[in-house]
Amino acid sequence: MDESKYAEKVLDTEKIFQGKIITVRVDSVELPNGNKSKREIVEHHGGVGMIAVTPEREVFMVSQYRIAAKSMMLEIPAGKLELGEDPLEAGIRELEEETGYKANKIVPLGVYYATPGYCEEKLSLYLATDLEFVGQHLDENEFLNVSKFSLDELYNMVMDNKINDCKTAIAILKAKAILG
Amino acid sequence: MDESKYAEKVLDTEKIFQGKIITVRVDSVELPNGNKSKREIVEHHGGVGMIAVTPEREVFMVSQYRIAAKSMMLEIPAGKLELGEDPLEAGIRELEEETGYKANKIVPLGVYYATPGYCEEKLSLYLATDLEFVGQHLDENEFLNVSKFSLDELYNMVMDNKINDCKTAIAILKAKAILG
Numbered sequence: 001m002d003e004s005k006y007a008e009k010v011l012d013t014e015k016i017f018q019g020k021i022i023t024v025r026v027d028s029v030e031l032p033n034g035n036k037s038k039r040e041i042v043e044h045h046g047g048v049g050m051i052a053v054t055p056e057r058e059v060f061m062v063s064q065y066r067i068a069a070k071s072m073m074l075e076i077p078a079g080k081l082e083l084g085e086d087p088l089e090a091g092i093r094e095l096e097e098e099t100g101y102k103a104n105k106i107v108p109l110g111v112y113y114a115t116p117g118y119c120e121e122k123l124s125l126y127l128a129t130d131l132e133f134v135g136q137h138l139d140e141n142e143f144l145n146v147s148k149f150s151l152d153e154l155y156n157m158v159m160d161n162k163i164n165d166c167k168t169a170i171a172i173l174k175a176k177a178i179l180g
Numbered sequence: 181m182d183e184s185k186y187a188e189k190v191l192d193t194e195k196i197f198q199g200k201i202i203t204v205r206v207d208s209v210e211l212p213n214g215n216k217s218k219r220e221i222v223e224h225h226g227g228v229g230m231i232a233v234t235p236e237r238e239v240f241m242v243s244q245y246r247i248a249a250k251s252m253m254l255e256i257p258a259g260k261l262e263l264g265e266d267p268l269e270a271g272i273r274e275l276e277e278e279t280g281y282k283a284n285k286i287v288p289l290g291v292y293y294a295t296p297g298y299c300e301e302k303l304s305l306y307l308a309t310d311l312e313f314v315g316q317h318l319d320e321n322e323f324l325n326v327s328k329f330s331l332d333e334l335y336n337m338v339m340d341n342k343i344n345d346c347k348t349a350i351a352i353l354k355a356k357a358i359l360g
Binding site: 007 | 183
């Protein structure tokens with residue numbers, strides 16, 4: 001496929017908002033047919049998610065209040081990256097902070113755009129096994145509940161449409177495919 | 181679990197940006213321990229994605245330039261909702277527009293938050309089968325390439341970390357689990 005037939009050319013960019021988590025800009029672009037359009041873009045340093053599975057096929061899950069969903073959500077341990085931070089290092093840190101476990105074996109499960117239409121966030125996912133307890137150490141302003149679920153129960157929850165977080169659904173489905 | 185132990189209370193909200201696709205606001209919140217914090221939130225009307233599988237187990241895939249990824253991306257047919265629009269109706273419309281096919285059988289594959297930490301977008305996914313050709317009709321400013329892949333090839337691409345879009349990975353993994 002000839003990418004130049006589809007690519008958009010950025011003519012101008014306007015910064016709208018610089019927050020702590022996201023930056024928002026609007027790009028003026030030229031479409032392949034010469035028409036002009038605007039693209040609203042959310043910049044983000046990226047994220048990481050870890051599905052950590054014990055030898056008993058149990059998975060550490062985090063339940064936390066998500067203001068965007070206005071409810072508690074059940075997710076794999078995850079976190080956002082500092083600018084330029086290595087996703088794997090961040091993932092190991094987040095997993096330890098949230099669950100108290102260090103993973104001695106880690107397999108990459110891919111890098112994903114959550115909403116490629118307007119958001120630059122890339123999310124790296126990993127499967128962590130061979131776990132070793134080193135102690136949980138949550139930030140004082142982090143409120144979450146950590147519990148263990150069987151991988152098979154989580155898989156059934158995904159198939160029954162009861163998991164509502166993209167990264168969590170992908171991680172469970174891939175972990176199940178890999179671990180059987 | 182007692183949700184009130186984890187919920188955040190919104191004290192104030194400031195609108196930052198009203199775009200065509202997204203709205204950005206910053207909420208001032210009180211955490212469960214009484215501390216104050218800010219939450220940067222992206223509002224979005226929601227999206228829909230359709231994995232359409234032919235009787236020959238072929239899947240319609242869309243390749244398009246995504247400015248957030250600065251490259252072409254391979255995705256299932258998808259689109260954004262108008263405010264209050266029914267996701268299923270929007271999905272049927274998007275599938276027809278992009279591929280020319282109408283689905284006579286549709287199974288819901290769940291509703292997902294793409295990035296629940298800061299974005300309100302909910303994405304509904306559906307598995308569409310029993311397809312009937314009615315004619316493609318792309319918007320004049322929509323530039324995309326539609327092609328068919330076998331479901332097994334796509335499944336292998338997901339497992340080899342070669343699919344980089346969240347909704348597309350979930351839809352392929354679930355379609356493969358359902359259709360075998």
